[in-house]
Amino acid sequence: MTDLTRSVKLGSEDVAEPLPVFAPVVAAERVRPEVSRRMFARLAGGGAVIGALAGLGAVGPAKAELRIDITQGRVDPLPVAIEDFKGAESETTKIGTEVSGIIRANLERSGLFKMIDQAAFVQTDIVFDGVPRFGDWRIINAQALVHGRVSTLGDGQYRIEYRLWDVFGEQYMAGTALTAIPESIRRAAHIISDMIYKRITGEDGYFDTRIVYIAESGPANRRRKQLAIMDQDGANHKFLTDGNTLVLTPRFSPTLQEITYLAYYNNRPRVYIFNLDTGQQEVLGDFPGMTFAPRFSPDGNKVIMSMARNGVTDIYTMDLRTRQVRRLTDTQAIDTSATFSPDAQRVVFNSDRGGSQQLYTMNADGSNVQRISFGDGRYATPVWSPRGDLIAFTRIFGGRFQIGVMRPDGSGERLLTEGFSVEGPSWSPNGRVLIYFKEQPTDRNGQGGGAKLHSIDVTGYNEREVVTPLDASDPAWSPLIR
Amino acid sequence: MRMKFLSVFAAVALLAACETAPDSGANTGNVGNASVTTPAGPTPGSAEDFAVNVGDRVFFGFDQSTLTTEERTVLERQAFWLRQYQNVAVTIEGHADERGTREYNLALGERRASAARDYLVSLGINPGRISTISYGEERPIAVGSNEEAWAQNRVAISVVR
Numbered sequence: 001m002t003d004l005t006r007s008v009k010l011g012s013e014d015v016a017e018p019l020p021v022f023a024p025v026v027a028a029e030r031v032r033p034e035v036s037r038r039m040f041a042r043l044a045g046g047g048a049v050i051g052a053l054a055g056l057g058a059v060g061p062a063k064a065e066l067r068i069d070i071t072q073g074r075v076d077p078l079p080v081a082i083e084d085f086k087g088a089e090s091e092t093t094k095i096g097t098e099v100s101g102i103i104r105a106n107l108e109r110s111g112l113f114k115m116i117d118q119a120a121f122v123q124t125d126i127v128f129d130g131v132p133r134f135g136d137w138r139i140i141n142a143q144a145l146v147h148g149r150v151s152t153l154g155d156g157q158y159r160i161e162y163r164l165w166d167v168f169g170e171q172y173m174a175g176t177a178l179t180a181i182p183e184s185i186r187r188a189a190h191i192i193s194d195m196i197y198k199r200i201t202g203e204d205g206y207f208d209t210r211i212v213y214i215a216e217s218g219p220a221n222r223r224r225k226q227l228a229i230m231d232q233d234g235a236n237h238k239f240l241t242d243g244n245t246l247v248l249t250p251r252f253s254p255t256l257q258e259i260t261y262l263a264y265y266n267n268r269p270r271v272y273i274f275n276l277d278t279g280q281q282e283v284l285g286d287f288p289g290m291t292f293a294p295r296f297s298p299d300g301n302k303v304i305m306s307m308a309r310n311g312v313t314d315i316y317t318m319d320l321r322t323r324q325v326r327r328l329t330d331t332q333a334i335d336t337s338a339t340f341s342p343d344a345q346r347v348v349f350n351s352d353r354g355g356s357q358q359l360y361t362m363n364a365d366g367s368n369v370q371r372i373s374f375g376d377g378r379y380a381t382p383v384w385s386p387r388g389d390l391i392a393f394t395r396i397f398g399g400r401f402q403i404g405v406m407r408p409d410g411s412g413e414r415l416l417t418e419g420f421s422v423e424g425p426s427w428s429p430n431g432r433v434l435i436y437f438k439e440q441p442t443d444r445n446g447q448g449g450g451a452k453l454h455s456i457d458v459t460g461y462n463e464r465e466v467v468t469p470l471d472a473s474d475p476a477w478s479p480l481i482r
Numbered sequence: 483m484r485m486k487f488l489s490v491f492a493a494v495a496l497l498a499a500c501e502t503a504p505d506s507g508a509n510t511g512n513v514g515n516a517s518v519t520t521p522a523g524p525t526p527g528s529a530e531d532f533a534v535n536v537g538d539r540v541f542f543g544f545d546q547s548t549l550t551t552e553e554r555t556v557l558e559r560q561a562f563w564l565r566q567y568q569n570v571a572v573t574i575e576g577h578a579d580e581r582g583t584r585e586y587n588l589a590l591g592e593r594r595a596s597a598a599r600d601y602l603v604s605l606g607i608n609p610g611r612i613s614t615i616s617y618g619e620e621r622p623i624a625v626g627s628n629e630e631a632w633a634q635n636r637v638a639i640s641v642v643r
Contacts, residue, residue: 220625290592293585311596313589334589380583394583423583441627
C-alpha cells in the first residue's frame with residue numbers, strides 16, 4: 001500500500017517525479033514544464049479530494065497498483081481512456097483536442113496501450129479538480145483514465161494540465177501542469193505522454209524525441225539522398241540538405257545539437273558534423289583516406305569512425321576538443337560500424353578478420369578484443385542499447401536480412417524481424433524500441449524498390465512503419481530532449 | 483564472368499556506336515555482332531576510346547576483392563593504354579552489390595578500387611595518376627534485385643579524368 005499512501009500526498013511524491021529540464025532545441029522555442037504548486041495546494045486545501053483518497057486507502061482492500069510489466073514478453077495492450085482536454089474558449093478547446101490526440105497516438109503506437117473510443121465514455125462531466133466516478137470508467141473497462149485542461153496565460157502562453165487515474169485501484173497516479181508557447185504545444189503533449197508512460201510502466205518514455213534519417217527519392221541508380229529530421233511521430237519534418245550531395249548514416253550527438261554523418265562533398269567521402277542550431281557543416285579531421293561510419297561517444301566529446309585506405313579499414317576516435325586522433329584497430333581486415341557502450345568503456349564493431357563479417361567487442365582503447373557472434377551468416381551494424389543490456393545488429397543469412405539482439409557477451413541471441421533487406425537498427429533512448437529501414441526488391445526496370453523506416457518492440461512485437469514523406473533509410477533515434 | 487563482361491563490353495560498344503553514328507540503323511538491335519572497332523571509332527586517347535577499346539571495368543565475386551586472371555588481363559590492357567597516353571589520369575570507382583550492409587559496402591568498394599589500383603601500379607603506372615573512390619552500394623551500375631544486376635555492381639570502374 002505504499003503507493004496509495006504516496007498518492008494520497010498528491011503533491012509531494014508525484015512532484016518528485018523527474019521532470020524534463022528544458023533546453024531549447026530552437027532558440028525561439030520554449031516549454032517550461034513545471035509542476036503546478038497551486039494546483040496541488042488547492043487540492044490539499046480542498047480537503048474533499050484528500051479525504052476521498054485517504055478514505056479509500058483506509059477501507060479499501062489492498063489492490064495491486066496499475067502497472068504494465070514491460071520486462072516480460074508480449075503484454076496485452078492496457079485499455080486507457082483519454083478524454084479530450086478541455087478549454088474554456090474555442091481556441092483552448094482546439095488545443096486540448098490536439099494535445100490529447102497526440103498523447104493517444106503516442107501511447108497507442110507503443111503497443112502497450114489501447115485507446116477506448118470516446119463515444120463509449122459514460123461519464124462526460126469530469127470536473128478537473130474533482131475525482132472521477134470510477135464506476136463509470138470500470139464499466140467500459142478503462143484501466144487508466146487521463147483528463148486535462150488547457151487555459152490561456154495571457155502572454156501568448158498556454159497552461160496545459162493533466163490528471164492520470166488508476167480506475168480499478170481508484171487512485172490518483174500523476175498530474176502536472178506545463179506552460180507552452182504555441183510552437184511547443186506538441187512538445188508539451190510528448191512530455192505528458194512520457195510522464196504517463198513512465199508512471200504506468202516504471203520506465204522512461206521516448207516520445208519527446210526526434211529522428212534523423214536519409215530521405216531518398218529519384219531513380220534507383222541515381223538516388224537523391226538528403227539529411228532529414230522529424231519528431232518521433234513524424235511531425236515537424238524538415239530536410240537539412242538539398243540532395244545535390246550524397247549523404248549517409250547520420251547519428252545524433254547526446255546533446256542533440258549536432259549530427260555526425262558521411263557526405264560526398266567535392267566527391268570526397270568524409271565524416272562531417274552538422275550543427276542543428278546554425279546549419280553549419282564541418283569536415284571532421286584531415287584523414288588520408290575515406291572516413292565513414294561515424295558515431296558520437298556517450299558524452300559527446302568524441303566521434304568514433306572508420307577510415308578506409310589501401311583496401312584496409314580500421315577504427316579511429318577523434319577527440320572533438322583536442323582534435324587528437326587515436327587508432328583502435330590495426331588489421332588488414334574491414335573493421336567498421338563501431339559504437340560505444342553506454343558507459344563508454346567498451347566498443348562493439350563488425351570485422352571480416354575471421355573470414356566473414358562478425359561482431360567483436362573491445363575496450364575503448366582497442367585492447368581485449370573478443371568475438372561475440374558465432375551464428376551462421378554475416379553479422380553487422382551492432383549498436384549498444386542505452387540500457388547497456390543488449391546489442392542490436394543486422395544479420396545476413398540465406399539471402400535474407402534480419403534484425404536481432406544479443407547480450408554483450410554474445411549470448412541470448414534473438415531475431416526480431418526479417419525481410420529481403422532490413423538493416424541498421426537504432427535504439428529508442430529507453431532501450432525498448434528499435435527503428436531500422438526495410439527495403440523491397442527492385443525489378444529489372446528499377447521499379448518496386450525503395451526503403452521505409454520501421455520500428456519494433458525489443459520483444460519482437462508491434463512492428464510498424466514510421467511514415468515519412470519520401471523513401472527513407474539510416475534512421476537514428478535521438479536521446480530524450482531535455 | 484567472362485561472358486558477363488563481354489556482354490557489358492558489347493553493350494557499351496553499341497551505345498558508343500549509336501552515339502557516333504545515329505543514323506546507322508544496321509548497328510542497332512544486334513548486340514552480339516556489334517563491331518567493336520568501327521572505322522569511325524572513338525578518338526584515340528579519349529575516355530570513350532578507353533571505355534570502348536580497352537575495357538574500363540573489372541568484376542568481383544560476392545564479398546570478394548581478389549582479381550581473377552581474366553580481370554587482370556583487363557587491367558593489363560588498361561596499363562598498356564595508360565602508358566600510351568601519359569597525360570591521362572584515372573579515378574577508380576569501387577562499387578558493391580546491395581546484398582551487404584551500407585557501411586561495410588563502403589569499405590568493400592574501397593578495397594576493390596584499391597585492388598585494381600594496386601595492380602595497375604604493379605604494372606608500372608605512376609600511383610599519382612590514379613585516385614580511388616568508393617560508392618559502396620549507393621550508385622549501382624545495373625538496377626534490379628537479381629544476380630545478373632548484382633554481378634555488374636560488384637565492380638571497379640576506371641574513369642578517365
